[in-house]
Amino acid sequence: MAGRKALKVYLDLLSQPCRAVLIFLKINKLPHAVEYVALRKGEQRSPEFTKLNPMQKVPVMDDNGFVLTESDAILKYLATTYNVPDHxxxxxxxxxxxxxxxxxxxxxxxxxxxxxxxxxxxxxxxxxxxxxxxxxxxxxxxxxxxxxxxxxxxxxxxxxxxxxxxxxxxxxxxxxxxxxxxxxxxxxxxxxxxxxxxxxxxxxxxxxxxxxxxxxxxxxxxxxxx
Structure with a gap:
């Protein structure tokens, strides 16, 4: 889509829900960029990330300016917004x-x-x-x-x-x-x-x-x- 930014997700792969989001994006071949947030280093508490998600948790999705937290919500959003198999x-x-x-x-x-x-x-x-x-x-x-x-x-x-x-x-x-x-x-x-x-x-x-x-x-x- 012209002018549309790539979907971006903020993840730490030691986090179970983050892995679920990444797998979903990959298996459905949805174009995306990953920004890794190292929880063990406290990167989720940085001012930049806190502005994005005041709860200081991952995963976070930014779809062309629409920011969403919580893996359940993110996965259901992706499944209903993008062209993925109905199952x-x-x-x-x-x-x-x-x-x-x-x-x-x-x-x-x-x-x-x-x-x-x-x-x-x-x-x-x-x-x-x-x-x-x-x-x-x-x-x-x-x-x-x-x-x-x-x-x-x-x-x-x-x-x-x-x-x-x-x-x-x-x-x-x-x-x-x-x-x-x-x-x-x-x-x-x-x-x-x-x-x-x-x-x-x-x-x-x-x-x-x-x-x-x-x-x-x-x-x-x-x-x-x-």
Missing amino acids: WYPKHPERRARVDEYTAWHHMNTRLHAAKVFIFEVLLPRVTGQPTDAGKVDKALAELEGTLDKLENMFLKRQAFLCGDDISLADLLAICELMQPLGGGRDILKDRPKLLTWKSRVQSALSDSFDDAHSVLYRLRDKAKL
């Missing part, structure tokens, strides 16, 4: 409602519980220099089990993907969260064959964009193994 965020009211149902549940379940494992096992020990609190990790893992049960027994009960027979924004957001504990060398799906099969389907659908977005996390995993 990501279906126009059919009931199928779209299923995606909305999952994304409403996601924040206080998949996201919260998988992130807690990573925070207690990897992030806090690195930031504080203190050893990992095994009790907190065990509690976080126990809470996560309930969420994994729901993913298997409710969302994947009779279908290949979380919200139907094809991949959607729900699967993209979920897989990026469930990968996060891998940063500490922990595969939370290894004893969950149903979820592992789903993960394989998701990875296959996302092609190279999946591994590209997770390369930073893989490096962290490899350090944890050492």
Whole structure:
């Protein structure tokens, strides 16, 4: 479109929702520019970034002057504004409602519980220099089990993907969260064959964009193994 600036996203690829946004842009071949914001260096607190997002969080999208925060909102905006396959965020009211149902549940379940494992096992020990609190990790893992049960027994009960027979924004957001504990060398799906099969389907659908977005996390995993 003449005179239109390229879509720009502000990301840190150690952030699960940032990876989801980047994968979506890449798999759908949407022209974009990436501005990396290193959370570990506190770059999100800079005056320039704070002006862009007063909440000092990533991801942030700037689409020709339209600035949007929150990965859920960004992904749904991209899916409805740009020419992408309908399965990501279906126009059919009931199928779209299923995606909305999952994304409403996601924040206080998949996201919260998988992130807690990573925070207690990897992030806090690195930031504080203190050893990992095994009790907190065990509690976080126990809470996560309930969420994994729901993913298997409710969302994947009779279908290949979380919200139907094809991949959607729900699967993209979920897989990026469930990968996060891998940063500490922990595969939370290894004893969950149903979820592992789903993960394989998701990875296959996302092609190279999946591994590209997770390369930073893989490096962290490899350090944890050492």
